Amino acid sequence: MDVFSxxxxxxxxxxxxxxxxxxxxxxxxxxxVGVLPGLxxxxxxxxxxxxxxxxxxxxGMIMLAGIYYGAKYGGSTTSILLNVPGESSSVVTxxxxxxxxxxxxxxxxxxxxxxxxxxxxTIGTVLLMLVAPALAEVTLAFSSPEYFxxxxxxxxxxxxxxxDSLTKALLAMALGLWIASMxxxxxxxxxxxxxxxxxxxxxxxxxxxxxxxxxxxEVMANMEPEKxxxxxxxxxxxxxxxxxxxDLKDCRFAFLNGSLVGFFVGILPGAGATISSxxxxxxxxxxxKHPEKFGTxxxxxxxxxxxxxxxxxxxxxxxxxxLGIPGSGTTAILLAALVLWGFKPGPLFIQDSPELFxxxxxxxxxxxxVLLILNLPLVPxxxxxxxxxGYLMYPLILGVxxxxxxxxxxxxxxxxxxTFFGLLGxxxxxxxxxxxxxxxxLVLGDSMEKALRQSLMMSQGDVSILFRPIPAVLLGLAAFFxxxxxxxxxxxxxxxxxxxxx
Amino acid sequence: MNLFLxxxxxxAGLAFALLGLYVVFNALGWDYMTEEGPGxxxxxxxxxAIMVGLSLLLVAGTILKQAGKSGKSxxxxxxxxxLTCWCALVVCVAILKYVGFMLAFGSLVWFVIAxxxxxxQWIALGYAIAGAVGFYALFVWGLxxxxxxxxxxx
Numbered sequence: 284m285d286v287f288s289x290x291x292x293x294x295x296x297x298x299x300x301x302x303x304x305x306x307x308x309x310x311x312x313x314x315x316v317g318v319l320p321g322l323x324x325x326x327x328x329x330x331x332x333x334x335x336x337x338x339x340x341x342x343g344m345i346m347l348a349g350i351y352y353g354a355k356y357g358g359s360t361t362s363i364l365l366n367v368p369g370e371s372s373s374v375v376t377x378x379x380x381x382x383x384x385x386x387x388x389x390x391x392x393x394x395x396x397x398x399x400x401x402x403x404x405t406i407g408t409v410l411l412m413l414v415a416p417a418l419a420e421v422t423l424a425f426s427s428p429e430y431f432x433x434x435x436x437x438x439x440x441x442x443x444x445x446x447d448s449l450t451k452a453l454l455a456m457a458l459g460l461w462i463a464s465m466x467x468x469x470x471x472x473x474x475x476x477x478x479x480x481x482x483x484x485x486x487x488x489x490x491x492x493x494x495x496x497x498x499x500x501e502v503m504a505n506m507e508p509e510k511x512x513x514x515x516x517x518x519x520x521x522x523x524x525x526x527x528x529x530d531l532k533d534c535r536f537a538f539l540n541g542s543l544v545g546f547f548v549g550i551l552p553g554a555g556a557t558i559s560s561x562x563x564x565x566x567x568x569x570x571x572k573h574p575e576k577f578g579t580x581x582x583x584x585x586x587x588x589x590x591x592x593x594x595x596x597x598x599x600x601x602x603x604x605x606l607g608i609p610g611s612g613t614t615a616i617l618l619a620a621l622v623l624w625g626f627k628p629g630p631l632f633i634q635d636s637p638e639l640f641x642x643x644x645x646x647x648x649x650x651x652x653v654l655l656i657l658n659l660p661l662v663p664x665x666x667x668x669x670x671x672x673g674y675l676m677y678p679l680i681l682g683v684x685x686x687x688x689x690x691x692x693x694x695x696x697x698x699x700x701x702t703f704f705g706l707l708g709x710x711x712x713x714x715x716x717x718x719x720x721x722x723x724x725l726v727l728g729d730s731m732e733k734a735l736r737q738s739l740m741m742s743q744g745d746v747s748i749l750f751r752p753i754p755a756v757l758l759g760l761a762a763f764f765x766x767x768x769x770x771x772x773x774x775x776x777x778x779x780x781x782x783x784x785x
Numbered sequence: 786m787n788l789f790l791x792x793x794x795x796x797a798g799l800a801f802a803l804l805g806l807y808v809v810f811n812a813l814g815w816d817y818m819t820e821e822g823p824g825x826x827x828x829x830x831x832x833x834a835i836m837v838g839l840s841l842l843l844v845a846g847t848i849l850k851q852a853g854k855s856g857k858s859x860x861x862x863x864x865x866x867x868l869t870c871w872c873a874l875v876v877c878v879a880i881l882k883y884v885g886f887m888l889a890f891g892s893l894v895w896f897v898i899a900x901x902x903x904x905x906q907w908i909a910l911g912y913a914i915a916g917a918v919g920f921y922a923l924f925v926w927g928l929x930x931x932x933x934x935x936x937x938x939x
Binding site: 471690 | 793794797801804805808811815816818819821822823824825827828829832833835836839840842843846864866867868869870871874875877878881882886890893894897898901902904912916920924928929930931932933
């Protein structure tokens with residue numbers, strides 16, 4: 284199927300009344316969670332995932348993806364009005380967005396952010412449509428050793444999600460691998476780590492871990508006493524939210540920069556929207572005629588990172604759908620959702636499920652238009668959400684978490700596990716252990732073990748099968764990603780020792 | 786008291802080391818290799834061993850950092866509110882089986898608003914009742930999902 288006919292089929296799917304409604308709901312919820320600091324897309328998607336089991340998978344996926352990219356639009360609102368990023372990828376928007384608002388141009392900052400998100404989101408979707416099928420073609424020849432190496436590469440990119448400590452990130456990933464290996468081993472029917480509980484024979488449902496770690500853990504972390512918010516006012520009326528023609532002209536390069544950097548950084552598993560927004564900001568500043576003005580409220584300083592963090596979502600869909608490799612906590616949950624619905628993301632995904640793939644792509648075009656409409660005139664309304672007190676919001680999140688987990692299996696045992704993983708998520712946050720590597724380990728662990736065992740069965744235990752050209756390159760890259768931070772660390776410790784001796 | 790004993794990383798490292806040892810010892814009880822290839826003990830053995838190594842690295846790093854007196858200690862007072870909330874959730878889950886979703890969830894909402902955030906009773910009770918009924922209406926009547934009814938009322 285060529286791209287054009289695929290897209291036409293996609294629009295036929297996405298424009299059905301039910302899927303259109305799902306797209307609207309997803310974009311709306313995404314904007315809401317993007318605006319609210321503390322409640323991110325992974326928590327929201329994890330909580331709502333069990334409730335989508337009764338829906339058509341295409342509609343469900345359209346809604347969950349809408350939450351994912353919708354949150355990127357909403358994330359800029361708090362950066363601009365409060366100097367508090369709604370999402371980590373909106374951190375860099377604070378630099379110029381908040382300054383623009385303080386300089387009396389909050390409307391223009393919000394407007395240019397919405398326009399940049401729309402332009403980059405749309406260009407990103409065009410690139411997704413062109414790149415994903417081509418990449419899927421290339422990877423069609425992959426078998427178990429290649430998959431194993433690909434998953435090792437995906438896990439090794441955990442270093443990019445590591446935060447301050449690579450050791451902690453790797454430990455979190457190992458914890459994810461442990462949880463993934465609980466239950467009955469499908470090759471030999473051996474029960475592993477079940478603690479004598481029959482409920483654990485089937486393993487631990489991914490949903491419970493995700494909701495516990497992200498939603499319950501997040502609520503617990505936010506249980507500190509409330510601080511009053513100091514929000515800059517949002518101008519009323521659509522006219523005051525539209526950027527001027529000069530603003531748009533100044534941002535021509537920023538739109539393109541954000542779109543391309545966002546998409547291509549997004550393709551790299553583990554790189555994430557935060558890196559792409561910082562990278563596009565750096566490029567914009569480097570090529571600007573007035574770099575000294577960056578940080579004082581220049582419009583390009585808002586357009587480039589906001590564009591990048593939206594194009595990144597389309598880029599992140601490429602490895603997710605064509606290789607089955609998620610690059611972040613959110614895409615790991617989307618991968619789990621696809622698997623739970625019975626799909627197999629990978630090289631054959633587009634061929635086997637064209638309706639879902641092209642429906643999703645078409646819904647992203649529609650979603651970007653919906654989000655532009657939602658985010659320009661309705662920004663003042665969304666900004667009011669920041670005034671909703673935590674004591675009203677947190678019980679709601681806990682309630683949706685309980686219902687989400689209970690309805691996935693109608694089991695009270697699972698709710699016990701939810702409380703355990705909630706505590707674990709909270710402790711990980713308090714001790715600065717990143718949570719995304721745990722989710723990545725959990726999602727990829729089972730498939731990685733299967734791929735490794737299948738590979739070694741194929742070769743009757745001969746490990747040289749893992750060093751065929753493609754797996755060897757992928758494993759080499761994985762080793763490179765793991766070793767580089769260690770060398771950097773070694774050099775910095777060595778430098779400190781030399782300084783001390785001097 | 787040694788400074789590193791107050792650091793969360795030290796205790797987290799020890800916990801991970803114990804977990805890693807548990808994983809490795811369990812893995813040794815299963816087949817490492819079979820005639821068809823790697824057995825059920827193969828994969829857990831390796832990630833368990835890596836877990837032990839990394840956790841010891843974390844523990845050693847925390848102890849060595851003591852000289853520089855850097856690092857983060859556990860702030861128990863800060864954690865008290867979060868742990869109280871968690872205990873309320875545990876109680877809510879524990880009584881679900883007996884009193885059902887509406888009463889258990891309503892109590893949780895009341896506790897969070899009235900006790901933890903110290904808001905007036907009418908707000909707490911009003912929101913608890915509205916929340917419980919709203920959830921029931923949305924999920925049971927609206928989405929046709931099942932929620933625990935409670936053995937006391939069954």
